[in-house]
Amino acid sequence: EAGVAQSPRYKIIEKRQSVAFWCNPISGHATLYWYQQILGQGPKLLIQFQNNGVVDDSQLPKDRFSAERLKGVDSTLKIQPAKLEDSAVYLCASSPLWAGVTEQFFGPGTRLTVL
Amino acid sequence: DQQVKQNSPSLSVQEGRISILNCDYTNSMFDYFLWYKKYPAEGPTFLISISSIKDKNEDGRFTVFLNKSAKHLSLHIVPSQPGDSAVYFCAASERNTNAGKSTFGDGTTLTVKP
Numbered sequence: 001e002a003g004v005a006q007s008p009r010y011k012i013i014e015k016r017q018s019v020a021f022w023c024n025p026i027s028g029h030a031t032l033y034w035y036q037q038i039l040g041q042g043p044k045l046l047i048q049f050q051n052n053g054v055v056d057d058s059q060l061p062k063d064r065f066s067a068e069r070l071k072g073v074d075s076t077l078k079i080q081p082a083k084l085e086d087s088a089v090y091l092c093a094s095s096p097l098w099a100g101v102t103e104q105f106f107g108p109g110t111r112l113t114v115l
Numbered sequence: 116d117q118q119v120k121q122n123s124p125s126l127s128v129q130e131g132r133i134s135i136l137n138c139d140y141t142n143s144m145f146d147y148f149l150w151y152k153k154y155p156a157e158g159p160t161f162l163i164s165i166s167s168i169k170d171k172n173e174d175g176r177f178t179v180f181l182n183k184s185a186k187h188l189s190l191h192i193v194p195s196q197p198g199d200s201a202v203y204f205c206a207a208s209e210r211n212t213n214a215g216k217s218t219f220g221d222g223t224t225l226t227v228k229p
Contacts, residue, residue, distance in 0.1 A: 041222075042220050042222055102147055102208045102210060106158030108156065
C-alpha cells in the first residue's frame with residue numbers, strides 16, 4: 001500500500017512570495033489533515049478535511065493560508081504572502097473513515113524556509 | 116494553553132535498559148491517546164494507542180500506561196534498542212467529536228546508546 005505522498009520535499013522562498021504544497025493521501029482515506037511543525041514543537045493542526053468538506057480550520061491563518069481538497073482526494077495548501085515565521089515543516093496526514101480509528105498516516109513533509 | 120505536555124525534551128538510556136517517556140494532559144474530554152515515533156526527515160509513524168477505558172496496552176516491547184485520575188500517560192520501551200532513537204510524540208483525541216483530530220505534545224527525543 002502506497003503511503004501519503006507530498007511534494008516538494010524542500011522549498012526556499014523570500015518573504016512576501018507565494019508557495020504551494022501538494023498532498024496525495026492513502027487511497028480510500030476520507031480524512032486529510034495539514035499540520036505545521038515548527039522546529040522543537042509538535043505538529044499543530046491547520047486544517048482537517050472529511051472527503052472534500054472542511055471539518056476544522058480554526059487554527060488556519062486565513063488571511064494568508066488557504067487549502068483545498070480536490071474531489072475528496074488530493075489536497076493543496078497555499079501560503080500567500082509568506083512571512084519569516086512560516087518557516088516550518090508542513091505535514092500532510094490521512095486516516096480512514098472508520099468508527100474508532102484515529103491513528104493518522106503521515107507523509108514525509110515539506111520543509112519550508114522563508115528568507 | 117498547551118493541552119498535551121511532554122515535559123522532558125530529551126532522554127538518554129543505555130541499550131537493553133528501559134526507556135520511560137511521559138506525557139500529561141489537561142483536557143478531561145480526551146478519551147484516546149496515541150504515541151508516534153519520528154525519525155529525521157520523515158513523517159511521524161503511529162506506534163501504539165490506548166483508549167480511556169483501559170489502563171494498559173502492550174505491543175511487543177512497547178507498553179503504554181494510562182492514569183486517568185492524574186491525567187498522565189507513559190510509554191515504556193523494554194528492552195531499548197539503538198534503532199529506537201527518535202523523537203516520540205504523545206497525542207490525544209476526543210473520539211466522538213471532530214473524528215480523528217489529535218492534539219500533539221512537543222515531543223521527547225530518545226537516544227539509546229549502544
